[in-house]
Amino acid sequence: MSTTRSAAVLASGTANAAKLFVAALAFTSAYVGFSAYSSASSTPEPARTVSLSAQEVPITERLSAQAGKVTVSVLADGGAGCAKSYVARSVVLNPDPAQGMAYGWRLSRWSSATKSWRTYLVDHDGFAGAARTVEWRPQITGNPGWYRVELTAEDAKTVKSDRFQVSC
Structure with a gap:
Protein backbone atom coordinates (compact mmCIF):
# COMPACT_ATOMS: atom_id res chain seq x y z
CA MET A 1 0.00 0.00 0.00
CA SER A 2 1.36 3.43 -0.84
CA THR A 3 1.94 6.23 1.63
CA THR A 4 -0.64 8.49 -0.03
CA ARG A 5 -3.27 5.80 0.10
CA SER A 6 -2.51 5.05 3.80
CA ALA A 7 -2.78 8.74 4.63
CA ALA A 8 -6.16 8.92 2.85
CA VAL A 9 -7.50 5.92 4.77
CA LEU A 10 -6.17 7.36 8.03
CA ALA A 11 -7.69 10.76 7.28
CA SER A 12 -11.09 9.28 6.39
CA GLY A 13 -11.01 7.09 9.53
CA THR A 14 -10.18 10.12 11.66
CA ALA A 15 -13.00 12.06 10.01
CA ASN A 16 -15.47 9.25 10.77
CA ALA A 17 -14.28 9.06 14.38
CA ALA A 18 -14.69 12.81 14.70
CA LYS A 19 -18.23 12.61 13.29
CA LEU A 20 -19.14 9.83 15.74
CA PHE A 21 -17.66 11.82 18.64
CA VAL A 22 -19.67 14.93 17.69
CA ALA A 23 -22.85 12.86 17.30
CA ALA A 24 -22.32 11.24 20.73
CA LEU A 25 -21.64 14.63 22.28
CA ALA A 26 -24.80 16.08 20.71
CA PHE A 27 -26.91 13.13 21.94
CA THR A 28 -25.49 13.40 25.48
CA SER A 29 -26.14 17.16 25.54
CA ALA A 30 -29.71 16.69 24.33
CA TYR A 31 -30.35 13.97 26.94
CA VAL A 32 -28.94 16.07 29.79
CA GLY A 33 -30.88 19.11 28.62
CA PHE A 34 -34.14 17.15 28.34
CA SER A 35 -33.63 15.59 31.80
CA ALA A 36 -32.99 19.00 33.33
CA TYR A 37 -36.06 20.41 31.55
CA SER A 38 -38.24 17.53 32.81
CA SER A 39 -37.03 17.95 36.36
CA ALA A 40 -37.48 21.73 36.32
CA SER A 41 -40.97 21.64 34.82
CA SER A 42 -42.34 18.93 37.10
CA THR A 43 -44.30 20.08 40.09
CA PRO A 44 -44.70 17.90 43.14
CA GLU A 45 -48.09 16.22 43.56
CA PRO A 46 -50.19 17.56 46.39
CA ALA A 47 -50.25 15.44 49.53
CA ARG A 48 -53.28 13.18 49.90
CA THR A 49 -54.69 12.09 53.21
CA VAL A 50 -55.52 8.40 53.48
CA SER A 51 -57.86 7.26 56.22
CA LEU A 52 -57.71 3.67 57.40
CA SER A 53 -60.49 2.07 59.34
CA ALA A 54 -60.96 -1.29 61.01
CA GLN A 55 -64.05 -3.07 62.12
CA GLU A 56 -64.14 -5.65 64.87
CA VAL A 57 -66.04 -8.75 63.82
CA PRO A 58 -67.12 -11.17 66.54
CA ILE A 59 -66.22 -14.83 66.12
CA THR A 60 -69.45 -16.76 65.70
CA GLU A 61 -67.98 -20.24 65.93
CA ARG A 62 -64.93 -21.19 67.92
CA LEU A 63 -63.13 -24.36 66.95
CA SER A 64 -61.07 -25.76 69.75
CA ALA A 65 -58.37 -28.11 68.60
CA GLN A 66 -57.39 -31.08 70.70
CA ALA A 67 -55.02 -33.99 70.39
CA GLY A 68 -56.56 -37.15 68.96
CA LYS A 69 -59.38 -35.30 67.20
CA VAL A 70 -59.69 -33.49 63.86
Missing part, protein backbone atom coordinates in the same frame (compact mmCIF):
# COMPACT_ATOMS: atom_id res chain seq x y z
CA THR A 71 -62.34 -30.78 63.62
CA VAL A 72 -63.52 -29.52 60.22
CA SER A 73 -65.49 -26.37 59.52
CA VAL A 74 -66.59 -24.64 56.32
CA LEU A 75 -65.09 -21.18 55.80
CA ALA A 76 -67.28 -18.21 54.97
CA ASP A 77 -64.89 -17.12 52.20
CA GLY A 78 -65.70 -20.12 50.02
CA GLY A 79 -66.30 -19.45 46.36
CA ALA A 80 -69.63 -19.22 44.58
CA GLY A 81 -71.44 -22.30 43.38
CA CYS A 82 -69.72 -25.55 44.22
CA ALA A 83 -66.41 -24.15 45.45
CA LYS A 84 -66.04 -24.57 49.19
CA SER A 85 -63.09 -23.88 51.48
CA TYR A 86 -62.67 -25.75 54.75
CA VAL A 87 -60.41 -25.53 57.76
CA ALA A 88 -59.24 -28.66 59.58
CA ARG A 89 -57.55 -28.36 62.99
CA SER A 90 -55.94 -30.65 65.50
CA VAL A 91 -53.11 -30.78 68.04
CA VAL A 92 -50.03 -32.86 67.30
CA LEU A 93 -47.94 -34.03 70.27
CA ASN A 94 -44.24 -34.70 69.70
CA PRO A 95 -42.90 -37.50 71.94
CA ASP A 96 -39.34 -36.23 71.42
CA PRO A 97 -39.34 -32.39 71.45
CA ALA A 98 -35.61 -32.34 70.67
CA GLN A 99 -36.40 -33.82 67.24
CA GLY A 100 -38.61 -32.42 64.49
CA MET A 101 -42.04 -33.89 63.91
CA ALA A 102 -43.48 -34.49 60.42
CA TYR A 103 -47.19 -34.89 59.80
CA GLY A 104 -49.48 -35.17 56.81
CA TRP A 105 -53.04 -34.26 55.93
CA ARG A 106 -55.27 -36.20 53.57
CA LEU A 107 -58.71 -35.27 52.29
CA SER A 108 -60.53 -38.48 51.36
CA ARG A 109 -63.71 -38.81 49.30
CA TRP A 110 -66.13 -41.70 49.59
CA SER A 111 -66.38 -43.76 46.41
CA SER A 112 -69.70 -45.54 46.09
CA ALA A 113 -68.28 -47.56 43.19
CA THR A 114 -65.48 -49.14 45.26
CA LYS A 115 -67.20 -48.71 48.65
CA SER A 116 -64.01 -47.17 50.06
CA TRP A 117 -62.40 -43.84 50.95
CA ARG A 118 -60.16 -42.56 48.13
CA THR A 119 -57.48 -39.87 48.47
CA TYR A 120 -58.62 -36.53 47.02
CA LEU A 121 -55.96 -34.06 48.30
CA VAL A 122 -52.78 -34.33 50.42
CA ASP A 123 -50.45 -31.94 52.22
CA HIS A 124 -47.38 -32.41 54.42
CA ASP A 125 -45.74 -30.22 57.04
CA GLY A 126 -43.70 -30.42 60.21
CA PHE A 127 -42.55 -28.56 63.30
CA ALA A 128 -40.05 -28.65 66.16
CA GLY A 129 -41.20 -28.60 69.77
CA ALA A 130 -43.38 -30.53 72.19
CA ALA A 131 -46.81 -29.79 70.69
CA ARG A 132 -48.40 -27.69 68.00
CA THR A 133 -51.92 -26.78 66.98
CA VAL A 134 -51.96 -27.58 63.26
CA GLU A 135 -54.33 -26.31 60.61
CA TRP A 136 -55.04 -27.14 56.97
CA ARG A 137 -57.30 -25.30 54.51
CA PRO A 138 -58.33 -27.59 51.66
CA GLN A 139 -60.68 -26.41 48.91
CA ILE A 140 -63.19 -28.59 47.09
CA THR A 141 -64.36 -27.33 43.71
CA GLY A 142 -67.21 -28.83 41.71
CA ASN A 143 -67.12 -32.31 43.24
CA PRO A 144 -70.05 -32.97 45.59
CA GLY A 145 -69.95 -36.03 47.81
CA TRP A 146 -68.93 -37.31 51.24
CA TYR A 147 -65.49 -36.36 52.56
CA ARG A 148 -63.33 -36.73 55.65
CA VAL A 149 -59.97 -35.31 56.74
CA GLU A 150 -57.22 -37.60 58.02
CA LEU A 151 -54.15 -36.52 59.99
CA THR A 152 -51.11 -38.80 60.26
CA ALA A 153 -48.06 -38.00 62.38
CA GLU A 154 -44.80 -39.97 62.62
CA ASP A 155 -45.17 -43.22 64.57
CA ALA A 156 -48.76 -42.39 65.56
CA LYS A 157 -52.20 -43.66 64.71
CA THR A 158 -54.09 -41.83 61.95
CA VAL A 159 -56.78 -39.51 63.30
CA LYS A 160 -59.91 -39.07 61.17
CA SER A 161 -62.57 -36.38 61.23
CA ASP A 162 -66.27 -37.08 61.07
CA ARG A 163 -67.48 -37.35 57.52
CA PHE A 164 -69.10 -34.30 55.98
CA GLN A 165 -71.11 -33.75 52.82
CA VAL A 166 -70.29 -31.27 50.08
CA SER A 167 -73.22 -30.31 47.89
CA CYS A 168 -73.73 -27.73 45.18
Whole structure:
Protein backbone atom coordinates (compact mmCIF):
# COMPACT_ATOMS: atom_id res chain seq x y z
CA MET A 1 0.00 0.00 0.00
CA SER A 2 1.36 3.43 -0.84
CA THR A 3 1.94 6.23 1.63
CA THR A 4 -0.64 8.49 -0.03
CA ARG A 5 -3.27 5.80 0.10
CA SER A 6 -2.51 5.05 3.80
CA ALA A 7 -2.78 8.74 4.63
CA ALA A 8 -6.16 8.92 2.85
CA VAL A 9 -7.50 5.92 4.77
CA LEU A 10 -6.17 7.36 8.03
CA ALA A 11 -7.69 10.76 7.28
CA SER A 12 -11.09 9.28 6.39
CA GLY A 13 -11.01 7.09 9.53
CA THR A 14 -10.18 10.12 11.66
CA ALA A 15 -13.00 12.06 10.01
CA ASN A 16 -15.47 9.25 10.77
CA ALA A 17 -14.28 9.06 14.38
CA ALA A 18 -14.69 12.81 14.70
CA LYS A 19 -18.23 12.61 13.29
CA LEU A 20 -19.14 9.83 15.74
CA PHE A 21 -17.66 11.82 18.64
CA VAL A 22 -19.67 14.93 17.69
CA ALA A 23 -22.85 12.86 17.30
CA ALA A 24 -22.32 11.24 20.73
CA LEU A 25 -21.64 14.63 22.28
CA ALA A 26 -24.80 16.08 20.71
CA PHE A 27 -26.91 13.13 21.94
CA THR A 28 -25.49 13.40 25.48
CA SER A 29 -26.14 17.16 25.54
CA ALA A 30 -29.71 16.69 24.33
CA TYR A 31 -30.35 13.97 26.94
CA VAL A 32 -28.94 16.07 29.79
CA GLY A 33 -30.88 19.11 28.62
CA PHE A 34 -34.14 17.15 28.34
CA SER A 35 -33.63 15.59 31.80
CA ALA A 36 -32.99 19.00 33.33
CA TYR A 37 -36.06 20.41 31.55
CA SER A 38 -38.24 17.53 32.81
CA SER A 39 -37.03 17.95 36.36
CA ALA A 40 -37.48 21.73 36.32
CA SER A 41 -40.97 21.64 34.82
CA SER A 42 -42.34 18.93 37.10
CA THR A 43 -44.30 20.08 40.09
CA PRO A 44 -44.70 17.90 43.14
CA GLU A 45 -48.09 16.22 43.56
CA PRO A 46 -50.19 17.56 46.39
CA ALA A 47 -50.25 15.44 49.53
CA ARG A 48 -53.28 13.18 49.90
CA THR A 49 -54.69 12.09 53.21
CA VAL A 50 -55.52 8.40 53.48
CA SER A 51 -57.86 7.26 56.22
CA LEU A 52 -57.71 3.67 57.40
CA SER A 53 -60.49 2.07 59.34
CA ALA A 54 -60.96 -1.29 61.01
CA GLN A 55 -64.05 -3.07 62.12
CA GLU A 56 -64.14 -5.65 64.87
CA VAL A 57 -66.04 -8.75 63.82
CA PRO A 58 -67.12 -11.17 66.54
CA ILE A 59 -66.22 -14.83 66.12
CA THR A 60 -69.45 -16.76 65.70
CA GLU A 61 -67.98 -20.24 65.93
CA ARG A 62 -64.93 -21.19 67.92
CA LEU A 63 -63.13 -24.36 66.95
CA SER A 64 -61.07 -25.76 69.75
CA ALA A 65 -58.37 -28.11 68.60
CA GLN A 66 -57.39 -31.08 70.70
CA ALA A 67 -55.02 -33.99 70.39
CA GLY A 68 -56.56 -37.15 68.96
CA LYS A 69 -59.38 -35.30 67.20
CA VAL A 70 -59.69 -33.49 63.86
CA THR A 71 -62.34 -30.78 63.62
CA VAL A 72 -63.52 -29.52 60.22
CA SER A 73 -65.49 -26.37 59.52
CA VAL A 74 -66.59 -24.64 56.32
CA LEU A 75 -65.09 -21.18 55.80
CA ALA A 76 -67.28 -18.21 54.97
CA ASP A 77 -64.89 -17.12 52.20
CA GLY A 78 -65.70 -20.12 50.02
CA GLY A 79 -66.30 -19.45 46.36
CA ALA A 80 -69.63 -19.22 44.58
CA GLY A 81 -71.44 -22.30 43.38
CA CYS A 82 -69.72 -25.55 44.22
CA ALA A 83 -66.41 -24.15 45.45
CA LYS A 84 -66.04 -24.57 49.19
CA SER A 85 -63.09 -23.88 51.48
CA TYR A 86 -62.67 -25.75 54.75
CA VAL A 87 -60.41 -25.53 57.76
CA ALA A 88 -59.24 -28.66 59.58
CA ARG A 89 -57.55 -28.36 62.99
CA SER A 90 -55.94 -30.65 65.50
CA VAL A 91 -53.11 -30.78 68.04
CA VAL A 92 -50.03 -32.86 67.30
CA LEU A 93 -47.94 -34.03 70.27
CA ASN A 94 -44.24 -34.70 69.70
CA PRO A 95 -42.90 -37.50 71.94
CA ASP A 96 -39.34 -36.23 71.42
CA PRO A 97 -39.34 -32.39 71.45
CA ALA A 98 -35.61 -32.34 70.67
CA GLN A 99 -36.40 -33.82 67.24
CA GLY A 100 -38.61 -32.42 64.49
CA MET A 101 -42.04 -33.89 63.91
CA ALA A 102 -43.48 -34.49 60.42
CA TYR A 103 -47.19 -34.89 59.80
CA GLY A 104 -49.48 -35.17 56.81
CA TRP A 105 -53.04 -34.26 55.93
CA ARG A 106 -55.27 -36.20 53.57
CA LEU A 107 -58.71 -35.27 52.29
CA SER A 108 -60.53 -38.48 51.36
CA ARG A 109 -63.71 -38.81 49.30
CA TRP A 110 -66.13 -41.70 49.59
CA SER A 111 -66.38 -43.76 46.41
CA SER A 112 -69.70 -45.54 46.09
CA ALA A 113 -68.28 -47.56 43.19
CA THR A 114 -65.48 -49.14 45.26
CA LYS A 115 -67.20 -48.71 48.65
CA SER A 116 -64.01 -47.17 50.06
CA TRP A 117 -62.40 -43.84 50.95
CA ARG A 118 -60.16 -42.56 48.13
CA THR A 119 -57.48 -39.87 48.47
CA TYR A 120 -58.62 -36.53 47.02
CA LEU A 121 -55.96 -34.06 48.30
CA VAL A 122 -52.78 -34.33 50.42
CA ASP A 123 -50.45 -31.94 52.22
CA HIS A 124 -47.38 -32.41 54.42
CA ASP A 125 -45.74 -30.22 57.04
CA GLY A 126 -43.70 -30.42 60.21
CA PHE A 127 -42.55 -28.56 63.30
CA ALA A 128 -40.05 -28.65 66.16
CA GLY A 129 -41.20 -28.60 69.77
CA ALA A 130 -43.38 -30.53 72.19
CA ALA A 131 -46.81 -29.79 70.69
CA ARG A 132 -48.40 -27.69 68.00
CA THR A 133 -51.92 -26.78 66.98
CA VAL A 134 -51.96 -27.58 63.26
CA GLU A 135 -54.33 -26.31 60.61
CA TRP A 136 -55.04 -27.14 56.97
CA ARG A 137 -57.30 -25.30 54.51
CA PRO A 138 -58.33 -27.59 51.66
CA GLN A 139 -60.68 -26.41 48.91
CA ILE A 140 -63.19 -28.59 47.09
CA THR A 141 -64.36 -27.33 43.71
CA GLY A 142 -67.21 -28.83 41.71
CA ASN A 143 -67.12 -32.31 43.24
CA PRO A 144 -70.05 -32.97 45.59
CA GLY A 145 -69.95 -36.03 47.81
CA TRP A 146 -68.93 -37.31 51.24
CA TYR A 147 -65.49 -36.36 52.56
CA ARG A 148 -63.33 -36.73 55.65
CA VAL A 149 -59.97 -35.31 56.74
CA GLU A 150 -57.22 -37.60 58.02
CA LEU A 151 -54.15 -36.52 59.99
CA THR A 152 -51.11 -38.80 60.26
CA ALA A 153 -48.06 -38.00 62.38
CA GLU A 154 -44.80 -39.97 62.62
CA ASP A 155 -45.17 -43.22 64.57
CA ALA A 156 -48.76 -42.39 65.56
CA LYS A 157 -52.20 -43.66 64.71
CA THR A 158 -54.09 -41.83 61.95
CA VAL A 159 -56.78 -39.51 63.30
CA LYS A 160 -59.91 -39.07 61.17
CA SER A 161 -62.57 -36.38 61.23
CA ASP A 162 -66.27 -37.08 61.07
CA ARG A 163 -67.48 -37.35 57.52
CA PHE A 164 -69.10 -34.30 55.98
CA GLN A 165 -71.11 -33.75 52.82
CA VAL A 166 -70.29 -31.27 50.08
CA SER A 167 -73.22 -30.31 47.89
CA CYS A 168 -73.73 -27.73 45.18
